[in-house]
Amino acid sequence: MNCRYVQSRLSAYLDMELSGAEQQQIRSHLEQCIECSWEYESLRRTKQLLRQMPAVVPASGPEQVLLRVRHSTPVPRRTAIFRWRAPRWWQYAGGFALVAAFMLWSQSEDPTQNADALTPTNFTASSPIFTYPVSPELSSAYRPSSLFLFRRSVNPITEPALMPSVSYSVDPVLGYQPVNSWSEVPIEPRMVETLR
């Protein structure tokens, strides 16, 4: 057993992380070799110095951590079903397949068949499959997003908020025809607390 081999294992020997036989071999080498003994001694002192390092006191306590934790996202609770995720390329392939299917489907639709359904009230005409007749009030030209579908009143005390409603009147020639109108938003029933 040469000194180089022994010296490469001195830390592990010091930490008692070698096998029993190896531990024994190195111990017997150290008894004979002064050079290796000194190397061992210096490492032992280093370890001892580190062990004696005093604890440092943090400036702020655990409250700071808990405060940050409270403002972060809550503990995610996942069930086994959601834990599985498809490999990245599968996800891409899935997305691609969806887009391809959509394109094929939209091409199969013949736009000329819907020509009679196209009326000047089409405000959302962008592609043939998306055109459908809507009353101008309900089309997106009149509302920036569906959130503003309801007509809010200027003065909520004197006038009610309005919501769109559709009723069907019977036309002698055309049959049932949708009639778009505005109706009042029903007031929510109030919860009244009563003493038992």
Added chain:
Amino acid sequence: MTHTAVAYRMEDRLQREFDELVYRYYQQAYNTAYRLTGNAADAEDLVQEAFLRAYRFFDRYDRSMPFMNWFNRILTNLYIDEYRRRGRLRTVSIDETFTSAEDSEEGVALDLPDLAPNPLELALSKEYVEAIHEGLQYLSPEFRAAVVLADMEGYSYEEIAEIMNTSIGTVRSRIHRGRKQLRDQIKKRHPNLFERGDLK
């Protein structure tokens, strides 16, 4: 009981468990972070970030493992990543200046071998603490983390391998090389700590 009520109960229980762990281990975690980062501000950031991450992945924490083993894994990896990202920026605070080794010559030399049976008796003097702390900052993050986990936290090689996500062989070489580098650094400032006397 409704479904959401059960969920809230669960959340509450986890929350309380986590809070308790933070209270119990904050000091210890801060110490490790301080030895790794080398200064108070970075240590505080590191600890907070590590606890935040632990909270986020708390549902993945395997209760058969001690919390600190799991937590130190997060902390160590976070530290090594951060260190790499910063491009090996060395941060040493101004008030941690060095007192030269010359003025501590008058027989302050610790005869460490004598203290082996009872190391608790000895309180390290300020200069030595500073020298060791500074010396640690010279090590690469991997070596430093391995040495801190082994010698200050008292983990076994196997545990460190798990924490640092490497093999035991790598841990062994990191600790060995780290200790040797640290020894050389301390020796530069305080050669008296390593002078040769008579071996017992």
